[in-house]
Amino acid sequence: xxxxxxxxxxxxxxxxxxxxxxxxxxxxxxxxxxxxxxxxxxxxxxxxxxxxxxxxxxxxxxxxxxxxxxxxxxxxxxxxxxxxxxxxxxxxxxxxxxxxxxxxxxxxxxxxxxxxxxxxxxxxxxxxxxxxxxxxxxxxxxxxxxxxxxxxxxxxxxxxxxxxxxxxxxxxxxxxxxxxxxxxxxxxxxxxxxxxxxxxxxxxxxxxxxxxxxxxxxxxxxxxxxxxxxxxxxxxxxxxxxxxxxxxxxxxxxxxxxxxxxxxxxxxxxxxxxxxxxxxxxxxxxxxxxxxxxxxxxxxxxxxxxxxxxxxxxxxxxxxxxxxxxxxxxxxxxxxxxxxxxxxx
Amino acid sequence: xxxxxxxxxxxxxxxxxxxxxxxxxxxxxxxxxxxxxxxxxxxxxxxxxxxxxxxxxxxxxxxxxxxxxxxxxxxxxxxxxxxxxxxxxxxxxxxxxxxxxxxxxxxxxxxxxxxxxxxxxxxxxxxxxxxxxxxxxxxxxxxxxxxxxxxxxxxxxxxxxxxxxxxxxxxxxxxxxxxxxxxxxxxxxxxxxxxxxxxxxxxxxxxxxxxxxxxxxxxxxxxxxxxxxxxxxxxxxxxxxxxxxxxxxxxxxxxxxxxxxxxxxxxxxxxxxxxxxxxxxxxxxxxxxxxxxxxxxxxxxxxxxxxxxxxxxxxxxxxxxxxxxxxxxxxxxxxxxxxxxxxxx
Ligand SMILES: O=P(O)(O)O[C@H]1O[C@H](CO)[C@@H](O)[C@H](O)[C@H]1O
Ligand SMILES: O=P(O)(O)O[C@H]1O[C@H](CO)[C@@H](O)[C@H](O)[C@H]1O
Numbered sequence: 269x270x271x272x273x274x275x276x277x278x279x280x281x282x283x284x285x286x287x288x289x290x291x292x293x294x295x296x297x298x299x300x301x302x303x304x305x306x307x308x309x310x311x312x313x314x315x316x317x318x319x320x321x322x323x324x325x326x327x328x329x330x331x332x333x334x335x336x337x338x339x340x341x342x343x344x345x346x347x348x349x350x351x352x353x354x355x356x357x358x359x360x361x362x363x364x365x366x367x368x369x370x371x372x373x374x375x376x377x378x379x380x381x382x383x384x385x386x387x388x389x390x391x392x393x394x395x396x397x398x399x400x401x402x403x404x405x406x407x408x409x410x411x412x413x414x415x416x417x418x419x420x421x422x423x424x425x426x427x428x429x430x431x432x433x434x435x436x437x438x439x440x441x442x443x444x445x446x447x448x449x450x451x452x453x454x455x456x457x458x459x460x461x462x463x464x465x466x467x468x469x470x471x472x473x474x475x476x477x478x479x480x481x482x483x484x485x486x487x488x489x490x491x492x493x494x495x496x497x498x499x500x501x502x503x504x505x506x507x508x509x510x511x512x513x514x515x516x517x518x519x520x521x522x523x524x525x526x527x528x529x530x531x532x533x534x535x536x537x538x539x540x541x542x543x544x545x546x547x548x549x550x551x552x553x554x555x556x557x558x559x560x561x562x563x564x565x566x567x568x569x570x571x572x573x574x575x576x577x578x579x580x581x582x583x584x585x586x587x588x589x590x591x592x593x594x595x596x597x598x599x600x601x602x603x604x605x606x607x608x609x610x611x612x613x
Numbered sequence: 614x615x616x617x618x619x620x621x622x623x624x625x626x627x628x629x630x631x632x633x634x635x636x637x638x639x640x641x642x643x644x645x646x647x648x649x650x651x652x653x654x655x656x657x658x659x660x661x662x663x664x665x666x667x668x669x670x671x672x673x674x675x676x677x678x679x680x681x682x683x684x685x686x687x688x689x690x691x692x693x694x695x696x697x698x699x700x701x702x703x704x705x706x707x708x709x710x711x712x713x714x715x716x717x718x719x720x721x722x723x724x725x726x727x728x729x730x731x732x733x734x735x736x737x738x739x740x741x742x743x744x745x746x747x748x749x750x751x752x753x754x755x756x757x758x759x760x761x762x763x764x765x766x767x768x769x770x771x772x773x774x775x776x777x778x779x780x781x782x783x784x785x786x787x788x789x790x791x792x793x794x795x796x797x798x799x800x801x802x803x804x805x806x807x808x809x810x811x812x813x814x815x816x817x818x819x820x821x822x823x824x825x826x827x828x829x830x831x832x833x834x835x836x837x838x839x840x841x842x843x844x845x846x847x848x849x850x851x852x853x854x855x856x857x858x859x860x861x862x863x864x865x866x867x868x869x870x871x872x873x874x875x876x877x878x879x880x881x882x883x884x885x886x887x888x889x890x891x892x893x894x895x896x897x898x899x900x901x902x903x904x905x906x907x908x909x910x911x912x913x914x915x916x917x918x919x920x921x922x923x924x925x926x927x928x929x930x931x932x933x934x935x936x937x938x939x940x941x942x943x944x945x946x947x948x949x950x951x952x953x954x955x956x957x958x
Binding site: 275281288290293295299300304326343344345346352361362364414421423424427433435439544546565580583588 | 626635637638640641643649690691696710711713714757770771778788799807811814835889890891910925930
């Protein structure tokens with residue numbers, strides 16, 4: 269591995285994109301932006317939080333006095349079910365198409381102050397089964413059901429009450445289509461799902477594993493772009509949420525708790541990230557090449573207030589990282605599995 | 614255009630990526646992160662700024678007492694000229710290759726306090742000819758010479774002294790390769806460069822034009838992802854910086870001044886962005902399909918302190934925007950061409 273200490277590139281086989289790795293660069297002094305450390309002590313309930321139980325939302329409806337998770341239609345949805353068809357002329361330089369769909373909000377629990385790692389295993393299992401039932405429902409109508417969470421102000425989250433979102437639509441998104449093409453191409457060549465082969469390599473090599481159980485494997489992928497990026501993959505032949513059994517759901521709750529606890533403990537803060545699920549397209553196509561997985565994209569690099577900026581070079585050329593995937597996995601393995609806040613409770 | 618008021622998608626023909634446009638969504642209330650308004654009154658010279666004339670840098674060298682632009686090797690380069698060859702086994706799930714190259718810093722002027730729109734036309738012409746001569750030199754050795762600027766702390770800029778960077782390497786970056794494939798494909802089909810045809814459409818339609826002169830056209834492209842994104846295209850048959858003549862250089866300085874002045878005047882702040890040039894690959898290949906262009910990716914959405922976050926949905930699915938490209942171009946056309954700070958000088 270000696271030559272991996274020099275600048276090199278690694279290729280993401282799911283997207284076909286390369287990442288520039290400059291492991292020597294993490295030592296440079298940082299005089300740039302320092303983020304504001306936002307780890308407020310939140311109250312367990314907030315009168316004016318539109319996600320808390322019994323509070324009235326923008327549309328005049330009051331939330332129910334919910335006990336576990338609660339799902340509602342986004343009052344400011346980016347997608348609408350009945351938007352008009354685009355009738356613009358065919359032009360390969362100005363291609364447009366209408367986009368019909370819906371957007372929902374998933375409150376993880378009634379508690380305003382509990383993020384995923386702070387929920388009990390039982391509560392986390394409720395989150396997983398809500399994702400599953402939402403996916404089951406929405407994939408009847410929509411080919412592409414994007415379940416995701418933006419965690420923390422740094423990731424554009426505009427409501428502190430812990431929640432995720434689901435945006436669903438008929439078309440396949442750019443990323444899902446790209447991953448579909450690459451997984452299908454691999455299957456054609458090797459007769460095996462790309463991610464099935466990939467997780468075997470990771471289990472062999474061990475160096476990038478962060479967490480594992482019977483049904484799930486979490487690694488800092490070989491091609492990670494974000495400093496502490498994680499790829500979470502189903503170990504069984506599961507292409508989407510509808511195929512998960514109860515044991516797989518329970519194991520998913522367990523590994524989610526461990527991943528997010530390690531994240532929070534790394535810099536002793538509510539570790540911001542965007543995460544989301546890539547389910548196989550619900551188009552009726554043969555999905556044997558696809559494996560259900562989630563990506564975690566966290567921005568922090570060196571501390572609770574210094575993040576990696578994906579800017580000029582990254583936007584115009586390709587992602588660049590300052591520490592190796594192996595080093596990041598090692599740092600995540602080293603921290604405790606007891607959440608840093610637990611001691612104070 | 615009525616149906617463009619509903620959610621729809623537009624396709625970027627340079628990258629093949631789609632963008633979700635939700636024009637109705639800009640009205641939603643914003644309770645998320647508010648950026649810190651960083652528009653400090655900078656001194657014209659700073660003793661401890663490693664980019665100011667005569668100051669000693671990290672490596673012990675003192676900067677010359679330069680008068681126009683000044684270029685030096687990045688003391689913390691992400692690329693090194695003599696990194697070792699990767700000898701790892703061929704594996705299509707863990708592909709890696711060595712990356713040799715160099716990274717330079719381009720100080721735009723000796724003045725610590727003058728950003729691009731605040732430079733004179735003469736000074737801006739110096740910046741353009743520095744880009745050109747650097748490109749000429751580096752493209753002898755490297756196939757891919759990425760010239761860019763990260764402006765503002767929000768864009769990860771770690772030195773307030775106005776400057777850009779150049780990262781050059783043998784391999785083609787992911788983005789340049791992608792644009793090369795799409796432009797070559799279009800040329801094969803139509804016998805004309807993609808961007809040549811595209812700017813004709815824009816000149817016909819007018820609605821997305823921000824600035825133009827004899828040699829350059831600046832538009833908010835039909836497929837813009839960032840709220841006030843700009844695509845700046847050479848109108849003549851120019852594939853890279855080596856082919857620019859003096860009139861084209863002077864016209865480039867002029868349009869740069871106008872673009873960046875409009876940006877600053879929009880929210881009366883030093884408008885942050887990442888910008889950079891896409892030159893044709895310097896591989897010796899036939900580049901008739903390629904047209905020299907720059908992308909400006911600015912994050913601000915509603916004010917000097919509220920930005921667009923490209924997060925969960927955007928990272929996992931595709932970019933999403935909250936106002937139309939046409940509206941953004943209109944807003945940029947409406948502001949003055951006199952820089953808001955000029956009056957106070
Ligand atoms: O080189 P700088 O200005 O220190 O660093 C900045 O630009 C680089 C190139 O886009 C990025 O990789 C860094 O994340 C960013 O902070
Ligand atoms: O829907 P929210 O949480 O208000 O908004 C956040 O997530 C969206 C989906 O990733 C993004 O488009 C927005 O830019 C971001 O601020």
